[in-house]
Amino acid sequence: MSPQRRARQKVTVTADLVILTIRADRLNVLLVERANEPFAGKPALPGGFLRGRESLDETAARELAEETGMDAARLHLEQIGVYSDPDRDPRDPRVITCAYLAIAPDLPLPTAGSDARAARWVPVAEAERVRLAFDHGDILRDGVELARDKLQFTTVATAFCGDEFTIGDLRAVYEAVWGVALDKPNFHRKVTDADGFVVATGGKRPTAGGRPAALYRAGGATVLSPPMMRSRRTGE
Template structure:
């Protein structure tokens, strides 16, 4: 059987970009790093940092470069993972551009420094950004997806400890869960769960001595990456009645 050669199809060029959702906990709030766009389209609007993948670059290399160029943040210090690809043909007015979004997490990251095509870079509370939905391109959708990924990761992995500067206390870790999930947790039940989770926390032998109250044991992140057993938002960790539930709404994805 003779094979018929495939006829070359005419199509518009497709470009690939990376966009980064960078979360940290600052001033007792989950915050996201945004830039102010210095070019069209969407000149002057807030956006996630990102840019085109260059020839010869992997996606990971492009993400690390864009982090450094647009914000001055060293991505090697962060937990960095691919979120998903976004390919709506109308997502970018410049043409057919597919973006691969990354989720990055880090402890109390410093004030960013804008560079290249970003007019400014700053941290913003996630709650206010989600409510405003005023980001350039489809970045509001990407942000909501990343927020749900981060919340889910805290249930099934040990990534919450990435937000903590070592050494840290169980109280420090609980604060991360409360800030990211958006509700208060029962301290005793939380302590029991995390200290019994397999290889989640490793005691350092040190203690923190507060001005008031009992000394608190210090820990570092253990070798486990999966949380066994998981801590589920659905009620596996008892919520405290001293704080209202969900100070900002859970996104639908």
């Protein structure tokens, strides 16, 4: 009357990270080079094992801090999903991973210190063509797709920017993540009209020979209503 006990088995769990940022107007992802087998020397998403009494959210936050030096508390970090195919690790059918999406401003990578194993930013378009370790190719695709969706309905786009940013910076985020050009005037109006998306700081940032752009900070809202539509009829 307790078949669970027979069926119960223990597995190893990791948290892997899809850390996205915008560099030179392109969406980039942080990749590392694997130090150990399997897939030693191959590009992979950063990640690590669940430890001690951690939750997986804590594992992800810790790995994020170790890989990038970023404070996870100030970044957007959310689950993508669990990957548990028994064939995903060629050596152990019972290693599952919980993938996380992290969104970061373009910060310099502290290649020194910590666990950083040749971590580098790679344009997503490029990373998606490369063969990554394990099922990290699938995870990357899912993570990017999640980010694209989130931009539509939430205000996370601000997580790609620093504390202060211009509307143009924010538009560059949407254009990089979606890979489309947006109408500047309409974007400006939409963002500034949306409730709690951005708040003006009063400051201005000079531009290369042009009217200086007003600076903004992220507003309190997390859901974006009405959503930023990813062209319905203009056919993606």
